[in-house]
Amino acid sequence: MADFHDLTAVPAAQREARLEELVAETHVDMAVRLGRPAESFRASIRRRRIDDVVLVDTACDPCSGRRGPRRAARTGRPYLGVMVVRRGRETVALGEATAELRPGDVVVWRSDRPARFEVHAPQRKQTLIVPVAALADVPGGHRLFRTVVLDGSAPAVRLFTGYLDILSRTLDRLGPAEVATARSAALDLFAAAARHDTAPAPLALMETWIERHLASGEVTPAAIAAAHGMSVRSVYRVFAGAGTTVAAFVRDRRLARARRDLATGDDPIADIALRWGFADASHFTRAFRARYGCTPRDHRAGAGTAGPVAGRQVQAVGAAPESG
CATH class of the missing domain: 1.10.10.60 (Homeodomain-like)
Structure with missing residues (x-):
């Protein structure tokens, strides 16, 4: 079952606060600011479960966000966000590292770490929310709980991002057994994309x-x-x-x-x-x-x-x- 959210019907004076609430509900708790007048700002979020993993599709106009140490310290059960940029350009800061993301690039962030982002142009992206417990279901999964930017041109990364795109378009038509298989495939392909420089x-x-x-x-x-x-x-x-x-x-x-x-x-x-x-x-x-x-x-x-x-x-x- 999907949760759909659309800011179009939200009064302009409430859009920034509502976007911050939605980001906390679907991604991670952080302060959010709109990058253009609220009257013209548009955003939509669709959230769907894949067993204990969640797939979030987001489309939004320019905006920015900041998650400081205090917010990060309040994290409960930790999880990873694996974000794929589909359209637009975004700058992310994970700790001391800053990266410029283009379509096809992937950033992996931890829910218990400070972070900043800025969307520079109308953007579409997908984020796979993965609880730490689920990482044990792939070999060497415990080493994947880290922040990293993956090169979108790498073959294993392209395979993973292509699969997420197909999964997003077909997930609503899958039966329970197929959803379980889809969840395993998503974790396996993410591990293959992320582990090439992590495992001795x-x-x-x-x-x-x-x-x-x-x-x-x-x-x-x-x-x-x-x-x-x-x-x-x-x-x-x-x-x-x-x-x-x-x-x-x-x-x-x-x-x-x-x-x-x-x-x-x-x-x-x-x-x-x-x-x-x-x-x-x-x-x-x-x-x-x-x-x-x-x-x-x-x-x-x-x-x-x-x-x-x-x-x-x-x-x-x-x-x-x-x-x-």
Whole structure:
């Protein structure tokens, strides 16, 4: 279900305040200023869920915003915003770094960090809101929780931005199982676009090997060491350097695979648990609840997808205008 917002019907004197409210509800809490007289300012926002991830399509006239340290410190559950510029030009400041964004460029911002932006011309953009917990569903996802500007001309980035465009146009027609698959694809493609300069080579190679052997039952530190010509102690050291352990990484990857199977198929839960290396259904249920906050049965029924990801609860206020 989509939430549509259009400032056209909002009285001119209230448009700036209303835009600030909408940015807080759909993106992140920050002070917002209009870049042209309120009487002529236009903006529209469409917000849709992809399971626990959110896709936000925005069209707006020139404006600016600032999120200072105090606002950033009030962030609850942290999340990433992955913003793709489709039309127009925008300047963003993330910490000490400033970047000029053109159509096709991607900026990744953290909800718990100060930031500034300025839209210089009528703009259209898409933002994928990703809770930190969802990053564990892709190999090396914990390293993606950072601010960065991605080169829109890079092949992996173009693949990701092209997929988001297609997803935006087809999402409303997808069934529950297809939405779960779309969510996984969005995270996988984002990870591919963002990880090329984030993962140390040995760790990236081991993560890829683990991913390929998850279903075999042979994913042990000794097997990983043998496959990569290194000692078991070295394997432990590499994972420790990334802030995790072999066991935790393998468990998270198996839970992620099981979560996908629950959403996209109808195999018995006990069969899924066995397939991904859990001793029995009760062991699987305990691990799944600890990781995702709901039982496998509830997740399959859709109970695991409720609740806002970012900002205050959004209320629809009308239909969005054409965003170009």
